Amino acid sequence: xxxxQVAPDTPIEEPAPLVDEALAATDRKTENQDELRAxxxxxxxxxxxxHAAASGAGRLxxxxxxxxxxxxxxxxxxxxxxxxxxxxxTR
Numbered sequence: 001x002x003x004x005q006v007a008p009d010t011p012i013e014e015p016a017p018l019v020d021e022a023l024a025a026t027d028r029k030t031e032n033q034d035e036l037r038a039x040x041x042x043x044x045x046x047x048x049x050x051h052a053a054a055s056g057a058g059r060l061x062x063x064x065x066x067x068x069x070x071x072x073x074x075x076x077x078x079x080x081x082x083x084x085x086x087x088x089x090t091r
Contacts, residue, residue, distance in 0.1 A: 069076040
């Protein structure tokens with residue numbers, strides 16, 4: 001290469017795309033972490049709500065069962081005996 005072909009010593013001013021991409025990725029990661037944290041809190045809240053609802057439904061079912069047994073004790077005893085028979089047959 002001759003002196004005429006050598007590039008001048010002027011600095012090349014190009015944007016730094018890798019740095020910009022890295023900064024953008026870091027911003028997205030932070031946003032994703034915030035969104036993930038919010039989703040985890042929402043899942044925990046829904047889990048507690050579901051647990052409370054299931055517990056209430058279980059209590060309601062037991063109260064309903066007890067009231068039916070009080071109203072029709074013979075039918076309840078017959079149903080219990082039938083279930084016990086089925087359990088014994090399937091074992």
